[in-house]
Amino acid sequence: MSKLVKYLPSHQVTPTVLTVANPSVPLRDASFAGDLPPGVEVLRARTFEPGYGMKEAAWAASASPSTPLRRAVRGLSSIAKQVLLPDPQVLWVPAAEATLAGRLLRRDDDVVLVSGPPFSQFLLAPLARARQGVGVVLDYRDEWSTYRASYEMTASRAAKVAGDLLEPALLRCAHRITTATEEFRDQLLRRYSFLSNEHVIAIPNGYDPADFGSNLPEPPTDRFVMTYAGTVFRLTGVRGLLGAIRRLHEREPELARLLHVQFLGRIVETERQFFAGTEALGVSTKPYVPHEEVLAALSASHLTLCVLDDVPGTERIFPAKIFELMQLGRPILTMAPEGALTRLTRRHALGDVVAPRDEEAIASLLEDRLRAFRAASAGSPERRGIPRNSPTGIERYDRRALAGEFADVLRQASVTARERPRR
Numbered sequence: 001m002s003k004l005v006k007y008l009p010s011h012q013v014t015p016t017v018l019t020v021a022n023p024s025v026p027l028r029d030a031s032f033a034g035d036l037p038p039g040v041e042v043l044r045a046r047t048f049e050p051g052y053g054m055k056e057a058a059w060a061a062s063a064s065p066s067t068p069l070r071r072a073v074r075g076l077s078s079i080a081k082q083v084l085l086p087d088p089q090v091l092w093v094p095a096a097e098a099t100l101a102g103r104l105l106r107r108d109d110d111v112v113l114v115s116g117p118p119f120s121q122f123l124l125a126p127l128a129r130a131r132q133g134v135g136v137v138l139d140y141r142d143e144w145s146t147y148r149a150s151y152e153m154t155a156s157r158a159a160k161v162a163g164d165l166l167e168p169a170l171l172r173c174a175h176r177i178t179t180a181t182e183e184f185r186d187q188l189l190r191r192y193s194f195l196s197n198e199h200v201i202a203i204p205n206g207y208d209p210a211d212f213g214s215n216l217p218e219p220p221t222d223r224f225v226m227t228y229a230g231t232v233f234r235l236t237g238v239r240g241l242l243g244a245i246r247r248l249h250e251r252e253p254e255l256a257r258l259l260h261v262q263f264l265g266r267i268v269e270t271e272r273q274f275f276a277g278t279e280a281l282g283v284s285t286k287p288y289v290p291h292e293e294v295l296a297a298l299s300a301s302h303l304t305l306c307v308l309d310d311v312p313g314t315e316r317i318f319p320a321k322i323f324e325l326m327q328l329g330r331p332i333l334t335m336a337p338e339g340a341l342t343r344l345t346r347r348h349a350l351g352d353v354v355a356p357r358d359e360e361a362i363a364s365l366l367e368d369r370l371r372a373f374r375a376a377s378a379g380s381p382e383r384r385g386i387p388r389n390s391p392t393g394i395e396r397y398d399r400r401a402l403a404g405e406f407a408d409v410l411r412q413a414s415v416t417a418r419e420r421p422r423r
Contacts, residue, residue: 003035003399004406005017005040006403011403016103016109018043019045020044020092021044024049043099049088049091085163087119088118089121090123104130111134111137111417112136112137113406114139122138122144122166125138133418135175135176135412135417136173137175137413138170138176140184141205143187143313145313146314148160171194174199175413176200177195178201178406178409179202179203180203180204181204181316181318183315183316185202187316201409203409204323204397204402205320207323207397209398211324217296223259224369225261225300225301226302226303226333227298227300227304228261229297229321234268234270234311235308237271237309237356238263239274240355240359241307241335241362242274244362244366245259245282246281249281255371257282260284261284262284262286263283298324299330302330303330303351303369304325304332308337309356314337315337318341319341322334325350326389331389332351335362337355337356348392349389349392350389
């Protein structure tokens, strides 16, 4: 949301940020703080959530051979999933409510925007709605229904039951709702008949042109580099790609040695098993890279990756990283089931599309790319060229324009709150 805060003032909206003072996260990228305009007020409320090390231990216990200690950790993790509903970040809500209540009493704000995930933050909506005349906007950057069914740290029967009960109740508190895809907007309207077309607006994620300097590096000429940036977890699993790389090395070892695949970002414990032995196949992993370095690494790639695994619900979403990839202009390999992401890729001519578990199709595509690269490398420097993509119609995803769409929604919510009595 830092990009939204950055550009809202240019649309005559003065934002104030309410965030966590002691986040339980695997890493923090301080570079995003530079997006905040001078003078923006940032409020910080403490969470009672335990440190991220405990979450990692729970993931490791669920993915590793059973031992008495790991069984105990799994047991505690299971209890936490049943109690901390709808997600562990609910432990931030008490302090966040206290901070928000103070602002509402002072009538400091015309509208409150609550963005998820985590979706426990949506529990702030009833408090905001209770203040007459204050607009409430709930913003889905991902699907709550998919998270409570598929995300490792929140998926449980209790989370599903709680989410199924909470979601419609909290949606009734909102004057406007925004979603990251048209597909999820349509699903919300189908699921909840009390929502109207004007009530739910799709505003995608996007790219910030200011992030892309003029001196980004070019790909090397002695090896073919393919890069994935982001977290690898159940929804973005890459077992199909790793299996394809193994196939390629088995049948075309000399050609496959040209391929270097780098993963920049966290790999959760439940997915790490699929990477076993891949270092010898030219696969490298790096758990944390600052955003500026990520863009440089993607620019220095012949092929960039956008991945959604074949998991229920992924047909209605797309990773936010796809927008930076489209602006970067390198060819994109999209591995995803048919749905919102594949349609976006084809609509804007972003690159090739292949099913995420189709190892043979992925291996054949990589083989073709490597043969073309080898042939070009044997020619003159002019023939080699720099791999470019020519995406079409991507201006809509400029963060400056998207902030204007959010500003319109905020104004609509504020007007509705002043004109209509509470439901």
